[in-house]
Amino acid sequence: MGGGRSSTARERVLAAAEGLFGERGYRGVTLGDVAEELGMRKPSLYHHAPGGKEQLYVEVMEKLLERYRAEMEEALAQAGPGIGEQLKAAARSILSQRPPVSLEGMVLRDMPAISEERSRRLMDVAYRSLHGPLLAALAAASNRGELHHLQDPPLISGTILSLVGGAQVSAYAAGGRDDRADEGEVADALVDVLLDGLRPRVGGGS
């Protein structure tokens, strides 16, 4: 959406900005940080991103979210048809993403700093990208009878996203000690809890 042959330099700028914005958020990154990572000076960025910091942030985050959606949909397509396999694939997909985008951080900390119109558009993309594939997987499983009554599907997909996002934070907040299992196992454990619950099943054994 800019011209025929795209320049490689522009893509390098977008990649650097994506890594920094995704990890630290809008206010946690200055154009100086982006320039430094690229080995250039601040004003040089404006040649590739004439819209300035805010537009650069929005463009980069939209692409990042679209990529997450594509990878999550691919993971869901490759996984088995059972809801357990589906959700584990989705959770693993999210946890494996770099940078680890924080939807909560975006909503609570980044959005208030950018224009309302851009904020609304970006939140739409985020909702479609992160909730969309999960909602589809949940609906399919529900039709197959694998799930309880789903009164409020977005609440459930939000729950899954919160769960996975929170798992990343827990590792940090617990003190940085990395005595926990790897990401994939955490994702599986969370999905197991979500599907079967913490409470022992009345009919079953231990």
Place this chain on the structure above:
Amino acid sequence: MGGGRSSTARERVLAAAEGLFGERGYRGVTLGDVAEELGMRKPSLYHHAPGGKEQLYVEVMEKLLERYRAEMEEALAQAGPGIGEQLKAAARSILSQRPPVSLEGMVLRDMPAISEERSRRLMDVAYRSLHGPLLAALAAASNRGELHHLQDPPLISGTILSLVGGAQVSAYAAGGRDDRADEGEVADALVDVLLDGLRPRVGGGS
């Protein structure tokens, strides 16, 4: 930790800072914002908070977290002994807090902006305040046989916190439309899912 008779003016400063920092985070609040809310000028703040912005943030957030812990423990004490009642009381307690503190936002966005030593101390308080009561309730319920094997209790308490925190965000991200049930019902629904799981129980009926 300062003197015998505390001044009321200082408490007003702390209260204003708490509301703003809790809601918008460290970088989202300027000392000018705090001063404006109090109807004073920036330099006047330094009379009550000589340590500057960073120390004010830490002091205020520690008190806020301790208060959350106290209220959560009280809610747990007043609730019935069943794990369902306990967790619902905890979830309702967190959801009812004002300002709605975001642990994820604190960890991912605020901590990188403050000194490492203060960050570590504040994260310790956050962990004890938010995870502590939940871990105690989970351990008690586990001893009563109300729970599955708890391999990783902090993962579960983190899950609960993520769930509740995410519920607040969902409301905003879904577009601000407030067609959802009130906070208490959302908290109950989340706890029900967490305890019984999304999957229909094999032994039981619909």
Place this chain on the structure above:
DNA sequence: GTCTATAGTCTGATAGAC
């Protein structure tokens, strides 16, 4: 495409009068 120079703004913080 990248740079230097710089405008203009915001922010945290201090000095000192009242």
Place this chain on the structure above:
DNA sequence: GTCTATCAGACTATAGAC
């Protein structure tokens, strides 16, 4: 306790040379 005045630094952004 609160103010005015002020500073140093960081930040986004623009102008214009090379």
